[in-house]
Amino acid sequence: MILFTKLFLAHLFGDFIWQPNSWVANKELKKHKSVYLYIHILLHGVLAAVLVGEINFIPYAALITVTHGIIDLIKLHFQKDKTKRTWFVLDQIAHILVLIGIVLLYENKTIINFWQNNTFWILITAILLLTKPTSIFIKTIISIWAPESKNSHQDNSLIAAGNYIGILERLFVFGFILTGHFEAIGFLLAAKSIFRFGDLKEAKDRKLTEYVMIGTLISFGIAILVGLTVQALLL
Template sequence: MILFIKLILAHLIGDFMLQPLRWVIHKESRKIASGFLYLHIGIHFVLMLLLLWDLSFWKLAAIIAVSHYLIDLAKLYASPWFRNRTIPFLLDQFAHIAVLYCVAFYGNLWEHTQQWIQQLDWALVTALVFVTYPSAIIMGKLLENMSDQIVLDHKSLPNAGKYIGIIERLFVLIFIIMDRWEAIGLLIAAKSVFRFNDLKDSNNRKLTEYILIGTLMSFGFAMLAGLAYTHL
């Protein structure tokens, strides 16, 4: 496991801390002809050797470096196919982590993967999934008649409310699992402070009631999920 952790650390440092934005822009414009692409791969190779501190691992580091090059190259050429630039980024990171996992546990990859899956807390996984998109969809259906009566006089980021709700429910669920109920109160207070100016400026009672109902419902779903997990 320590090998996998060190490889992840090398990846995080090389991909995020030691890769300036101008390198990324240059790679996107020049693709395979970009010198920064090869410099980026070389940094990854050196970082892995430094963190592992054992030259006998040079073959593993070389395999990871080559795979990193191929994955980055695939991302550079495939990115224009996606309207949402987040998708190729996430696929790229998933592919890198998958390679690191396979290399770290290459000796007993199948056995380790089976053991990892068997040890998963499926009740927790279910609770986490429930408080994300399922809860958002259920709330959307329950509040559908109310939302039709709300007239907004300002523009908002696309789906911002949905993502805010998902994040806050995840926080509430984590706080309940950690038995830190007081933190939920702080979260509600913080959200109220941020919402205060919007509600004050709009002077819209329907909007205020809608936001209050949505907030209470969102926190309620997360609490139900947390209580169900801790008791079951």
């Protein structure tokens, strides 16, 4: 775990802290002809080697350099203005997967260690359950009470914001339960209620208020139930 932490720290320094916006702009403009691209990928290898601090790790640091360059080149050549966000996410996921692979390779482990780990599977299943599946379940359950949509309110809302907020709040509740911070759940619920109060008061729609409250309580209830279940399974 300490090896991955060091490599991830090197990644944070190389990709964010020590990469000026001027480098990013130059890379996007000149792509593989940008000198800053090669400085950037070399920096990742050097940082990884220095932070790990082991002679035997130098070949693996070189591998990080090469793979980082390949991933960045793919992103630079395929991303468009409208797809930058998507490629940014894919780029970061690819880099993290490479770091995980380097750790497994360096420590003579295999992916089987994860596949045979019960805790890993329980956590992954619970987290996945609390995302889209739970959103669909809640939407289906409370659809019978769904108030009529009002375009004036929809225009002022981010696309699918409510869905993402629900997913995030469930993941927060799940994390709070696993770490034993039950009091934080009350704080989260209170904070959401405060932020929602103004909108609901302005809407002057009792049905909408009740609809939101039912959805919120079901969402929190499922997250708490899943968290307690996972906590019991991991004991």
